[in-house]
Amino acid sequence: MLQTGNTDARADGKLLGPDDPAPFEIANGEGASRVVLLCEHAGRQVPGKLGDLGISQNEFERHIAYDIGAEGVARGLSVALDAPLVLQRYSRLVVDCNRAFDSVDCMPSTSDTTLIPGNRALSKAERLARYEEIHVPFHREVSRLLDRHGRRHRTALVSVHSFTPRLMKDGIERPWQIGLLYNRDDRLARKLMTAIVGLDDTVNAAFNEPYTGNDLTDYAIPVHGEKRGIEHVLIEIRNDLIADAAGQARWAEFLAVAIRAAVSIKGEAGNAG
Template sequence: MSGPGPLLGPDDPAPVDVRNGEAVSPFLMICDHAGNAVPAALGSLGLAQAELDRHIGIDIGILGVSVRLSDRLGVPLVFQRYSRLVVECNRRHDAPDLIAPVSDGTPVPGNAGIDAAERERRLAEIVAPYHREIVARLDARAAAGLPTVLVSMHSFTPSLRAQPFQRPWHVGLCYGADDRFSRPVLAALEAEPGLVIGRNEPYGVDMATSYSIPVHGEERGLPYVEFEIRQDLIGEAAGQALWAERLERVLRRAHAAFAGG
């Protein structure tokens, strides 16, 4: 499933897309796992479509939430179209699960025994364009003197197959040492009725292996928030709309508190 020459062909989707790119906002939103496309050159990675449609292949529902939230807030959204099983855009290049041979107990035949050239091909054609777009936008905002809060959008499965456990959180925030913006977001979420909120649950930010928040947030010194929304709550359009409306309120309240408004 690997070979010389370009990975992406003329009929493959572009690896990165932007919505509301000209919007002027205190926020820049990113979505690492918005899609589950696989380059034609890789077939289906040896997987049934049902596997690519699972949480191992895509952050279910999060693009629908992100698009709606981008429109409601007037926020630029940068999102990535390829499956995390092709290459994981939120990992350092030396992370062991950058190209996972097994994910949540499911073997990925197209990732078994790939060589360094294939690894580099996936990095160069999928990961690099996505992060270049984010860097270019952050650099342009910095040059213009426009303060930026980075908003990273993710979703999580209610239970892993390999480690069955019903995760109780409706939404979690993931943060590292810099929790400047996570704190007012937590306060705003707590004002929303009936939510079970995770603090670095179901995941935290791993500075050694994760990429987007460590590099674009922590290393730049930018305030940020990383949302993780449980997938059964946003699998359909109605839930996506509800969560976009909710996060619009939360981000407006949090930013007002953060900016001293």
Template sequence: MTEAPFEIIGENRPSPWVLTCDHASNRVPPEINGGDLGLPQSDMERHIAYDVGAAGVTRHLADLLDATAVLSNFSRLVIDPNRGEDDPTLLMKLYDGSVIPANRHADEAERERRLNAYHRPYHAALEKVFTARQHSAILSVHSFTNRLAGRPERPWHIGVLHSPGDGRLALPLIARLMQEPDLCVGDNEPYSGHLKGDAMDRHGLQHGRAHVLIELRNDLIRTPEQQRAWAERLAPILQDTLEAAGLARPEAAAKRPVEIGA
């Protein structure tokens, strides 16, 4: 039986938080080139294939926050669920110095096949969860590599990514994290926090849902012990953020934000 392209954890949990993990897995489904993109295993274990450690952090946070979580079940190299359907990086053929052999000759028909099999069902599952829980605050969990090929090291331990359109969760989260003396916190670092058509734009901004995306440096969350430790550290900070944002009451998270920086 074909595996679902997503996993939902704790669908009926009561927390206002709903967690998402767009790049949870490096799995290549068997119907894609026999389950092999033609890359060495060392590349499939890198950030180019998935967000290293993000799924473990997401699972622990979901338990600690008593929250629902939705995780992808396919590699971002199969098709990237955190990209809009018209994004040129939706189906990558070259990523951080590695050519992806099984994607080199992927045409429009193959792109459409992968959209129908993986990308669209994942987003349909997200929308179903959000629609059923109108009063929710979205936390998207990602990780980033400490160094891209040929680039300097990235110093941030955690980045908080956001758009100017809705800072209800991002701004108080940044302020709260800045109180931690041992953390190097990135405000829209290591890259800009908003890409039109990405998952947070699609499910957060376009619907007026409170949302925030965090990026953890992946060398800090490689082991199960590190993933649990970061989740245990972040859970009370996230609860503080929900309170500071005035979103701890479920109905507050559903209100459309005032435009920030408009």
């Protein structure tokens, strides 16, 4: 029998209990690279209070719950680049840490045709608890790391994600292997594209595919990238390419070479602001 968890307020008024993991994990926090890595959809944890959100365990294996393979690639990049990495531990179905609070996808009641009973008819207090105890601490830690890192380096921010080859809701094939997302500032995206094509011009890479960066459907780009004026890019990798450890290692190695080349390119090609 599926359990959606007890959504009544705990005696201390908190969502997360002592047995729940922290919202973030830092890997290689003292890394010497000027690159800082994020992986906002790494984990599939659900606070004990919320049970399983009313969905089967099989749903937590799908792309709706987390970015398949992204954590492995991000960790591989962190090692290869000697770059600090901030990972999110909770499922995007609990709260999406790459969405603004007002975004419908921040706590979706439906995700790619799957109903999420534990997210239906959430009260304002329930939404705020998830946001304030998971989303806010994660991004506070990102800001803290970027503040410290920026005192020593000209920081380049790289967020690592993955996407499914097709959505169930439309069945349209997504042929790209890599998507480079940006909003107002395309400097690092264009440098990285140049580096990717230079390494292997058979890679099917595109700008702003299968999503377009914007203020409502992204958080790290506008808040940590654009507001700081630092170079940044969100990398989307098709998840069938990185579903296993071998694929994750292969693409981490390839992207590490490309990122290293991109952040070494002189000048400020593209648009900022």
